[in-house]
Amino acid sequence: MAYSSVEYEAGDVVFHEGDHSTYMCLIQSGRFEVVQELGGYEKQVAVLERGDFFGEMAVLEDEPRSHMVRALEPGKLIQIERADFPSLLMKKPEIAARMIRKLSHRLADTEDMLLRAWAGVASQEEKAEMTDVRARLVLLADQTELELPVQEVVHIGRVDPVNQVEPDLDLTSIDTNLTTSRRHALLLRRGEGFYIQEERATNGTYVNGTRVSAEYPLEIRSGDDIMFGAVHMRFFVG
Numbered sequence: 001m002a003y004s005s006v007e008y009e010a011g012d013v014v015f016h017e018g019d020h021s022t023y024m025c026l027i028q029s030g031r032f033e034v035v036q037e038l039g040g041y042e043k044q045v046a047v048l049e050r051g052d053f054f055g056e057m058a059v060l061e062d063e064p065r066s067h068m069v070r071a072l073e074p075g076k077l078i079q080i081e082r083a084d085f086p087s088l089l090m091k092k093p094e095i096a097a098r099m100i101r102k103l104s105h106r107l108a109d110t111e112d113m114l115l116r117a118w119a120g121v122a123s124q125e126e127k128a129e130m131t132d133v134r135a136r137l138v139l140l141a142d143q144t145e146l147e148l149p150v151q152e153v154v155h156i157g158r159v160d161p162v163n164q165v166e167p168d169l170d171l172t173s174i175d176t177n178l179t180t181s182r183r184h185a186l187l188l189r190r191g192e193g194f195y196i197q198e199e200r201a202t203n204g205t206y207v208n209g210t211r212v213s214a215e216y217p218l219e220i221r222s223g224d225d226i227m228f229g230a231v232h233m234r235f236f237v238g
Contacts, residue, residue: 003088004079008032008071015055018210019065022082024055030075035068036218045216047072053099057213059085066213133192137226137233139174146233148187155199156228157184171231179203179229185212194220194237203229 005028008014014032015021027050034046034054045067048054057063059082080088135148148154149168157167158175160182169187171180185205188195195217198205205212206227212218220226222237 003081003084005076006079007076008074010071010073012071014069014071014077015065017065017068021055021058021065023079024053024059024085025069026053026078026080027051028076028078031072032075032077033070033072034216035070036216042068043219056099058082063211066211066218067216133189133237135194135235135237137169137235140225140232140234144174150189152189154187154189155183156180156187157182157199171228175229175231177230180231181229184228186217188217194235196220196226201229 004023008030014025017036027048029050032048032052032054033044034048036043036045054069055065058065059080062082134150137146137148138144139146146169151168154169155167156169156171158172158178158180159166159170165182167183171184180203181199181201183200184198185201186197186199188197196205196207196212197217198212198214201214204227207218207220208225210218220235222235224235226233226235
């Protein structure tokens with residue numbers, strides 16, 4: 001199995017959002033930040049340290065990078081190419097187990113955040129701010145407006161007639177080509193801020209052309225273009 005060991009100085013960028021690369025990274029030393037870039041702003045969504053890994057979607061799903069990763073201090077990464085990944089898992093199954101544990105922890109953290117939201121676990125300040133902020137999605141094809149419910153988690157998708165489950169924001173009537181999933185995406189409110197995250201989207205969710213991750217919520221701002229499958233909408237606040 002071939003791999004590369006690459007050293008980085010503080011401030012060095014490992015890869016940018018939207019890059020198409022074919023490797024994942026294991027952190028051998030140092031700290032690296034995961035950054036979301038949107039509208040000229042940067043949002044730190046995670047800090048990773050020795051033993052952590054990132055960029056696995058490039059080897060698992062052949063997806064473009066959904067975030068930028070940058071070194072916070074001098075460090076070293078082991079880069080594993082997509083072609084070598086199956087061999088790595090066969091020769092070192094303990095690495096596969098470690099990756100599963102890490103991914104499980106990330107999923108658990110996300111679920112905890114969502115469960116807290118569903119249970120209404122938010123500060124009084126956040127709740128007060130949330131009720132004062134209205135938001136809507138506008139279908140660009142005919143300017144149909146859908147006002148977002150004033151709640152911490154909004155499920156976006158289509159009606160599931162089998163299980164009789166209706167999303168909080170129903171796209172059934174406007175998605176005539178059935179490009180959105182039953183449980184397509186989640187829109188999260190945090191005080192005056194809004195974030196979006198994929199749930200079980202087959203055809204993807206895109207903000208200003210960038211694929212939304214199912215791991216890290218992406219902050220969105222008024223005027224952003226959002227694609228739910230082939231449904232093209234624009235997000236507005238106020």
